[in-house]
Amino acid sequence: MGTFDGILSGLSVAFSVQGMLFVLIGVFAGTFIGMMPGLGPISAIAIMIPLTYNMEPTVALVLMAGVYYGAVFGGSTSSILLNAPGISGTVATAFDGYPMAQNGQAGKALAIAAISSFAGGTVSVVLLMLFAPLLASVAIVFGPPEYFALMLLGLTAIASLSDGSTIKALISAVLGLMFVTIGMDSQTGTTRFTFNNSNLLEGIDFLVIALGLFAIAEICNLIVNRKKTIKNQGNIGSLKLSKQDFKEMSGPMSRQSFLGFILGVLPGAGATIASFIGYITEKKIAKRPEEFGKGAVKGIAAPETANNAATSGAFVPLLSLGIPGSGTTAVLLGALLVLNVPPGPLLIEEQPDLFWGVIISMYIGNVFLLILNLPLIPYIAKVLLIPRPMLISLVIMFSMIGVYSISFSTFDLYLLLAFGVIGYLMKLYNFPAAPLILAFILGGMMEESFRQAMTIANDDLTVFFTRPIALSMLIVALLSFLVPIIRQKKTTSV
Amino acid sequence: MKHSKYWIGAGVLSLSVLSACGSGGGDSSSGGDGGGGEEENYEPDSSLEIVAPAGAGGGWDTVARSAAEGLEEEGIVDQGIGVVNREGGGGANGWSYIHNQEGNPEYSFVASPPLLLVPLNGQSEYSYEDFTPLSNMIADYGAFAVTEDSEWDDLNDLFDDMKENPDDITVVGESSPGSMDHMQFAKIAAGAGVDPSSIKYVSAQDGSALTNLLNGQADVYSTGITETVEQVRAGDVKVLGITAEERLEGDTVSEFPTATEQGIEETFVNWRGFLGPPNMSDAEIAYYEETFKELSESDYWQETRQSYAWEENYMDSEEFEEFLAEEEESMQDLLDEVGIDRGGE
Numbered sequence: 001m002g003t004f005d006g007i008l009s010g011l012s013v014a015f016s017v018q019g020m021l022f023v024l025i026g027v028f029a030g031t032f033i034g035m036m037p038g039l040g041p042i043s044a045i046a047i048m049i050p051l052t053y054n055m056e057p058t059v060a061l062v063l064m065a066g067v068y069y070g071a072v073f074g075g076s077t078s079s080i081l082l083n084a085p086g087i088s089g090t091v092a093t094a095f096d097g098y099p100m101a102q103n104g105q106a107g108k109a110l111a112i113a114a115i116s117s118f119a120g121g122t123v124s125v126v127l128l129m130l131f132a133p134l135l136a137s138v139a140i141v142f143g144p145p146e147y148f149a150l151m152l153l154g155l156t157a158i159a160s161l162s163d164g165s166t167i168k169a170l171i172s173a174v175l176g177l178m179f180v181t182i183g184m185d186s187q188t189g190t191t192r193f194t195f196n197n198s199n200l201l202e203g204i205d206f207l208v209i210a211l212g213l214f215a216i217a218e219i220c221n222l223i224v225n226r227k228k229t230i231k232n233q234g235n236i237g238s239l240k241l242s243k244q245d246f247k248e249m250s251g252p253m254s255r256q257s258f259l260g261f262i263l264g265v266l267p268g269a270g271a272t273i274a275s276f277i278g279y280i281t282e283k284k285i286a287k288r289p290e291e292f293g294k295g296a297v298k299g300i301a302a303p304e305t306a307n308n309a310a311t312s313g314a315f316v317p318l319l320s321l322g323i324p325g326s327g328t329t330a331v332l333l334g335a336l337l338v339l340n341v342p343p344g345p346l347l348i349e350e351q352p353d354l355f356w357g358v359i360i361s362m363y364i365g366n367v368f369l370l371i372l373n374l375p376l377i378p379y380i381a382k383v384l385l386i387p388r389p390m391l392i393s394l395v396i397m398f399s400m401i402g403v404y405s406i407s408f409s410t411f412d413l414y415l416l417l418a419f420g421v422i423g424y425l426m427k428l429y430n431f432p433a434a435p436l437i438l439a440f441i442l443g444g445m446m447e448e449s450f451r452q453a454m455t456i457a458n459d460d461l462t463v464f465f466t467r468p469i470a471l472s473m474l475i476v477a478l479l480s481f482l483v484p485i486i487r488q489k490k491t492t493s494v
Numbered sequence: 495m496k497h498s499k500y501w502i503g504a505g506v507l508s509l510s511v512l513s514a515c516g517s518g519g520g521d522s523s524s525g526g527d528g529g530g531g532e533e534e535n536y537e538p539d540s541s542l543e544i545v546a547p548a549g550a551g552g553g554w555d556t557v558a559r560s561a562a563e564g565l566e567e568e569g570i571v572d573q574g575i576g577v578v579n580r581e582g583g584g585g586a587n588g589w590s591y592i593h594n595q596e597g598n599p600e601y602s603f604v605a606s607p608p609l610l611l612v613p614l615n616g617q618s619e620y621s622y623e624d625f626t627p628l629s630n631m632i633a634d635y636g637a638f639a640v641t642e643d644s645e646w647d648d649l650n651d652l653f654d655d656m657k658e659n660p661d662d663i664t665v666v667g668e669s670s671p672g673s674m675d676h677m678q679f680a681k682i683a684a685g686a687g688v689d690p691s692s693i694k695y696v697s698a699q700d701g702s703a704l705t706n707l708l709n710g711q712a713d714v715y716s717t718g719i720t721e722t723v724e725q726v727r728a729g730d731v732k733v734l735g736i737t738a739e740e741r742l743e744g745d746t747v748s749e750f751p752t753a754t755e756q757g758i759e760e761t762f763v764n765w766r767g768f769l770g771p772p773n774m775s776d777a778e779i780a781y782y783e784e785t786f787k788e789l790s791e792s793d794y795w796q797e798t799r800q801s802y803a804w805e806e807n808y809m810d811s812e813e814f815e816e817f818l819a820e821e822e823e824s825m826q827d828l829l830d831e832v833g834i835d836r837g838g839e
Binding site: 046049050140143144184186188189191198199201202267268322323324325326330334337338342344345346347407409452455456458 | 563581702709
């Protein structure tokens with residue numbers, strides 16, 4: 001009964017005073033780091049590596065994992081209150097979170113985010129516990145053709161991300177695809193559109209674009225409209241969720257816990273893509289999709305469930321195969337090497353106490369996060385009571401600190417401002433920003449996997465149609481593109 | 495990929511932590527009667543800064559951090575040492591940072607073959623000649639892995655097939671074409687008579703290189719030896735050959751055959767050493783040579799080498815510079831053969 005003994009020793013580690021203390025420290029630090037626009041779990045975990053040198057490996061991993069999912073949990077706060085995404089996994093949360101906060105329901109938005117995060121986090125840990133070794137084989141099913149099909153499927157949702165003109169949404173998406181080509185091309189090493197500027201070699205960081213298009217653009221908007229009084233300024237509203245709210249949340253929470261988890265398992269996909277796909281699928285199947293983007297309950301619940309579920313999912317390839325599927329898990333892998341616990345396929349077998357200790361600590365951590373976050377909401381939401389000129393300065397300051405901490409380059413600060421202006425102009429002329437963001441996220445990986453697949457198949461396009469998973473995703477992509485057009489034709493012809 | 499940029503922030507913060515510890519620690523060392531003797535002896539008067547031109551957790555970072563810890567733990571350096579991650583441009587950002595530190599001998603950085611390959615590929619304006627080679631520390635080697643059920647049992651099986659049907663064999667690695675994983679494979683393959691320009695190389699990041707080997711999309715995985723050990727122990731992959739001259743010592747790694755023992759007279763050394771800003775004085779160079787030599791001979795470093803399966807490969811400044819010149823030439827020739835030449839932009 002190796003597994004049983006493993007669970008027992010895991011329980012004893014996770015429930016030890018030391019274990020509990022470090023989970024608490026981890027999730028608390030994570031929440032805080034997540035709330036700061038731009039600061040993410042990767043930098044936080046990297047800071048901790050030297051501190052963990054002499055720690056027991058399980059305790060060290062419990063701490064660092066806590067920072068990771070804590071940051072994803074806390075990242076929604078600034079998306080909702082300030083339209084300034086705390087981490088890239090919570091960009092999609094701003095789509096409905098910020099409008100809801102603007103309607104004077106900031107408390108409710110934060111409560112929905114916290115509860116969905118908790119649901120996503122907890123359900124996915126159950127999945128992680130039950131299926132991690134089994135899912136290891138799923139993690140490697142996806143090759144370049146499958147990734148290409150998945151990214152294309154995501155892109156077909158562009159039209160659904162806009163309320164107004166489809167043409168404008170498509171133009172916005174094309175801009176996103178263009179921005180993502182900047183930098184060194186992964187398959188040839190050739191530099192593209194860098195104008196011999198070494199700051200552009202690695203491309204533009206996602207958060208620079210996201211903070212520019214959302215936070216800075218909104219600041220421009222607030223400054224230009226400063227004479228207009230907003231009636232709900234500083235109104236936080238009640239935290240209480242009605243039965244109706246819970247009913248609306250239950251669908252996205254149950255579906256996205258699974259979908260987000262699976263996307264998290266796939267190396268390279270991760271929390272950001274999971275949150276977008278979660279948002280899109282819920283909008284597609286919603287009875288009233290027109291509510292999305294204006295403060296819909298489901299629009300917050302979907303990405304918040306999915307990103308937290310994906311975070312646990314990312315531990316599957318890391319712990320069961322030794323494959324880091326994301327930037328954060330790559331740092332965790334480095335940390336494990338430093339701790340002399342080389343992650344690989346034998347880890348679960350040889351170090352069951354580490355595996356189970358971490359998993360059990362994640363249950364505890366998610367409970368801590370809920371207990372920590374819910375009572376804090378009224379206080380955190382008081383941010384909105386800060387006088388507007390001061391709040392604006394603070395958002396600009398935090399966005400700049402966040403961006404600067406990514407690369408320590410002042411060039412990125414200019415880019416941030418440039419994207420702020422682009423975002424404001426787009427807002428002024430009713431171009432939706434979400435398609436640009438989505439295309440930017442998916443486009444890079446779509447191009448890379450397309451070209452990898454082409455190289456492997458010696459430029460034979462049939463590779464996309466002979467593999468069942470890739471083919472079925474392409475068919476769904478085609479349908480999701482055609483069905484709305486056919487429907488529209490029908491309604492106009494009637 | 496994009497995410498990885500975040501690691502830098504960490505480095506700077508840990509620098510401030512480390513240097514704070516350092517200055518608080520043993521300042522009352524023997525040779526501390528400030529000033530004087532600048533011509534003959536150099537002794538840094540503030541804490542040292544080692545730059546890893548990449549993110550935390552990677553190869554450069556590991557060398558930088560273990561060297562910093564070793565230098566402090568063994569009491570070789572009393573001034574305190576900070577490790578800073580300056581990521582970006584495949585190293586180019588860190589290099590340009592050090593290049594701007596001329597006259598600040600407290601700064602140095604960790605380097606390995608990309609210092610030669612990235613400029614040769616036209617992706618950085620600085621080459622090794624723009625820096626002062628201080629000391630080389632270790633040698634690490636590449637490994638070529640295939641899945642356990644692969645039809646190939648040694649490198650010659652693989653290369654024979656490659657000569658006949660180069661289009662059927664996909665080689666996957668993490669680095670971009672023309673860089674480490676690609677070139678180490680090209681070098682050994684060329685040594686076996688394979689046309690290096692016929693190699694079908696795919697670059698895959700974020701863990702998908704190993705994924706694509708395991709799911710059969712790629713046939714060969716070109717990587718470092720450490721990356722393969724756990725997979726081999728689990729029986730998922732086998733290593734057809736490593737790029738070292740002789741077999742390594744250690745539990746699993748000693749089972750890995752070298753290319754040379756399979757009759758392919760070619761090696762690839764993933765050297766790791768330290769370089770400083772341009773135009774350092776002889777006294778400054780001598781200080782570093784002595785410091786790194788002492789580290790290289792310490793018990794701490796011996797243990798570190800063992801745990802990462804690195805080989806001792808100390809070179810002083812002069813030897814290191816000659817070695818770099820030879821390596822650069824051989825890399826340039828190989829890049830020409832592979833058909834990637836973006837130099838001289």
